Amino acid sequence: MKSVYIVGGGLAGLTLGLRLRQLEIPVELFEAGHYPRHRVCGEYLSGQGRDLLVSLLGETPLSQAGARSSLQLRIYRGKASLTERALPRPALCLSRYRLDKLLADAFSRVGGRIHAQTRQPILREEGWVTATGRQPSIREVGWRWLGLKAHALDLRLPDGLEMHLTPWGYVGLCPVEENRVNVCGLFRTREPVPNLIHQWRDWLSGPPGSALHERLRGANWDESSFSSVSALSLHPRRASDQPGVRVGDSLTMIPPLTGNGMSMAIEGAFLAVGPLASWAAGKVSWSECTGKIAQSLDQTFSSRLAWARRLQQAVLHPLGQPIAWNLSLLFPSLPHLLFRQTR
DSSP states (O other): OOEEEEEEOOOHHHHHHHHHHHTTOOEEEEEEEEOOOSSSSSEOTTTHHHHHHHHOOOOOHHTTTTTTEEEEEEEETTTTOOOOOEEEEEEOOOOOHHHHHHHHHHHHHHTTTTEEOOOOOOOOOEEEEEEOOOOOSSHHHHHEEEEEEEEEEEEOOSSSEEEEEEEEEEEEEOOTTEEEHHHHEEEEEESSSTTTHHHHHHHHOOOOTTTTHTTTTTTTEEEEEEEEEESOOOOOGGGGSSSEOOGGGGGOOOOOGGSSSSHHHHHHHHHHHHHHHHTTTTSOHHHHHHHHHHHHHHHHHHHHHHHHHHHHHHHHHHTTHHHHHHHHOOOOOOOHHHHHOOO
């Protein structure tokens, strides 16, 4: 049996490694960081990815780790809000601090080898999979993208999940374990933000007078949970246009507005399992393996990526945002429809 080597131990890499080990395929995983640690992430999982994660780990370990379910979503713009909507299916909410550690421990228990705090160069050789995270881009159409995240303590969300649109981006609120609320935002700016270490609370709290600002007024922050990421690329990429096997954000990022990034990481990992297992068993060549994976990824994700890009452009356009907002007021089913199109 041939071995599979995974560079990157985030959600996609760990999911892929664990599933391959469950099939008794030798796997080594290289992660530049350590477990547990905080990552910039919305920290909620909906759609097919939720079911795949439960099938991988089981309900009990997730529950014991503090996973919560959210059934409702409310969207805000300034002080105004759209009618609260029930999600098509419950979302699973758990911090990446807990979830990545849970996956890493499960991977090790079934014989997977983790090389933590190891920066492994990406090799274009047979058996190597890239799951290192985002593909960096300093600017896109003149803008710099900036992702921020921190946990607010003892904060109650009466509406479950919340999405707050701001003039310069958007912020999502998600209840996670231990009465914490994950506050995660994506913002765009023309210039670098040199004082971010001191100003991140202002960015995440929204403009004065907004519902977001009132919700987070006087919030008690877990400063150790703060993390940031920049040089993001939100331009959709096709797997067939890239060499080797890529999963998760190393393949492509879906705009965080959709809340589908975690699901895509898990779904993509599962799509790669079958061809990689066949290659490891000597049933197909490496080129056949990579071709099958690329085809599956593109067929599965191309439509939702196209819809997500249109939605992102509309929401962040100075004229598009009020138009989209007013259409959602006139046609309350529109946000629900767009939610489904990005799944």
